[in-house]
Amino acid sequence: MNFWSWGKYALCIxxxxxxxxxxxxxxxxxxxxxxxxxxxSMQSPxxxxxxxxxxAHSAGVTVRPDRGPxxxxxxxSSSDLLYISDAGTxxxxxxxxxxxxxxxxxxxxxxxxxxxxxxxxxxYITNTDKRTIIEYAHGSSKRSKLLRDDGGYPLGCAIxxxxxxxxxxxIYDQPGxxxxxxYKNAIGKxxxxxxxxxxxxxxxxxxxxxxxxxxxxGPKGGTFELSMLPSGGSxxxxxxxxxxxxxxxxxxxxxxxxxxxxxQSCNDANTSCLYEASVSGTTATITGSTxxxxxxxxxxxxxxxxxxxxxxxxxxxxxxxxxxxxxxxxGAPTKTASGVTEPIGATISSAGS
Numbered sequence: 001m002n003f004w005s006w007g008k009y010a011l012c013i014x015x016x017x018x019x020x021x022x023x024x025x026x027x028x029x030x031x032x033x034x035x036x037x038x039x040x041s042m043q044s045p046x047x048x049x050x051x052x053x054x055x056a057h058s059a060g061v062t063v064r065p066d067r068g069p070x071x072x073x074x075x076x077s078s079s080d081l082l083y084i085s086d087a088g089t090x091x092x093x094x095x096x097x098x099x100x101x102x103x104x105x106x107x108x109x110x111x112x113x114x115x116x117x118x119x120x121x122x123x124y125i126t127n128t129d130k131r132t133i134i135e136y137a138h139g140s141s142k143r144s145k146l147l148r149d150d151g152g153y154p155l156g157c158a159i160x161x162x163x164x165x166x167x168x169x170x171i172y173d174q175p176g177x178x179x180x181x182x183y184k185n186a187i188g189k190x191x192x193x194x195x196x197x198x199x200x201x202x203x204x205x206x207x208x209x210x211x212x213x214x215x216x217x218g219p220k221g222g223t224f225e226l227s228m229l230p231s232g233g234s235x236x237x238x239x240x241x242x243x244x245x246x247x248x249x250x251x252x253x254x255x256x257x258x259x260x261x262x263x264q265s266c267n268d269a270n271t272s273c274l275y276e277a278s279v280s281g282t283t284a285t286i287t288g289s290t291x292x293x294x295x296x297x298x299x300x301x302x303x304x305x306x307x308x309x310x311x312x313x314x315x316x317x318x319x320x321x322x323x324x325x326x327x328x329x330x331g332a333p334t335k336t337a338s339g340v341t342e343p344i345g346a347t348i349s350s351a352g353s
Contacts, residue, residue: 001174046087046128047113047155047171047202047344048264048299048313057088065090065108070141072104079103081349082302083123084311084322085112088341092125092206093322097348098307100322100337104141109134114156114169114203114300114343118143118186123349124166126154133157133168135186138349152178155209156203156252156300162210162231169214179267180204180214180236181347182230195236200226202249207279213239213259215249220325224249226261227285230291243286244275253303255327259284260303266291270316272298276328290330295323302346303327311343 066089080097081104086347092112094104110129117123121138135145152170166186170178179200181190198216208211210231218225224246226239241261251274259277261284266273268281272295276288292298292308296317301310308325312333320340323333323344 046111048297049350050340060236065110068107070104070106070108072139072141076103078351078353079139081139082322082341083115083117083125083310083345083347083349084342084343085109085115085125086311086342087111087113087128087344090337093340095322097309097335098324098335099198100324100335101316102337102339104139106136106141113344114154115302115347116157116159116166117157117347117349118164119161119340121310121349121351123347124157124159124186125345126157126168128153128155128171133166138351140163147183147187147190148189149181151181151190155201156182158204158206158212158252160206160210160212160341161208163349167206167229169204169216171200171202175217178216180212193229193236195227195238197238198227198236203252205252205254207254207259212227213252213254213279215246215252215261217249228282237282239282241277241286242285243277243287246275250274250299251301251303253305254302255305258287261286262298262301264297264299270297271295272312273330274303274327288328290328292323292325292330293332299343300345302348304348309348310346311340 027263082097084093090109092106096103112125113128114126123136125134131149133147137144152173155171157167164185166183168181172178179192179194179198183190199219200217200344202215204214212229214227216225227236229236246263247268248265253260258299261275272292274290275286277284277286295312296314298310301308307329311320312323314320322337324335
């Protein structure tokens with residue numbers, strides 16, 4: 001059995017999967033790794049929520065990495081770049097930003113999912129099925145670093161702007177619940193953090209003060225869970241979310257002074273949205289929402305003060321796309337590019353970094 005990042009997508013193919021996704025008409029979410037065990041309480045490591053693990057996975061066929069060479073346009077090093085991971089092709093596609101022209105393809109992955117970038121423009125990509133995190137310098141087609149994650153199946157990642165530490169969410173471990181692992185200065189062996197209220201760990205983000213926010217799902221009912229690791233803290237703390245309901249974990253971001261939380265199944269339907277929340281201690285209160293019109297399943301978006309950039313996994317309509325939406329206005333996409341299959345993660349790397 002193959003497992004994709006723990007989300008809506010993979011969990012609907014069995015009763016087990018259904019626990020992780022709000023499988024109404026089916027939607028996508030993070031994918032589960034192909035070699036993972038499947039205890040009754042687990043979902044697949046895929047981050048999305050649809051009703052299957054993916055075409056090849058659901059057919060019991062191992063999706064093999066693209067053995068073709070990675071490539072990048074020479075001009076890409078001087079452009080801002082949008083990286084989109086595609087678990088359907090096992091590639092990462094790189095687009096010039098904001099015009100969304102394909103400028104490179106990174107190959108050789110085994111279920112690439114979450115992405116994040118640091119102040120230097122270096123990009124980190126979770127290689128879920130191989131339990132690794134791979135770093136690329138801005139605009140480079142060659143790997144600059146590989147970090148091993150022996151504790152679980154990595155899904156999301158975030159860089160602490162105050163320390164340079166890399167925080168990775170393991171959607172689950174084998175054979176038990178997941179955790180957060182933090183690599184000091186994004187190197188070496190990580191330190192592990194977990195909390196009993198979360199079984200599946202999806203995405204994470206740091207705020208400007210170095211506090212880490214983590215989305216997840218509980219061990220039985222699969223309810224949305226939110227936790228935080230205070231800057232300099234030694235353990236995750238459970239958070240209360242007021243003002244709304246998130247049906248399936250998606251994006252976690254920090255924009256300005258607000259926590260941004262994505263829902264892959266907004267209003268328990270086959271569409272995605274983002275919620276803006278204020279944080280006071282261990283309480284997050286939803287203060288606004290952004291509707292991503294024409295979305296089917298946005299797993300992990302990159303959010304700035306003006307733009308949402310993401311892959312839109314369209315299992316409930318026609319083809320999948322890479323889209324830009326205005327933020328916080330939302331509405332219809334302002335820019336679209338085709339050519340992706342099962343997009344999961346997104347990050348923007350700045351040429352000026």
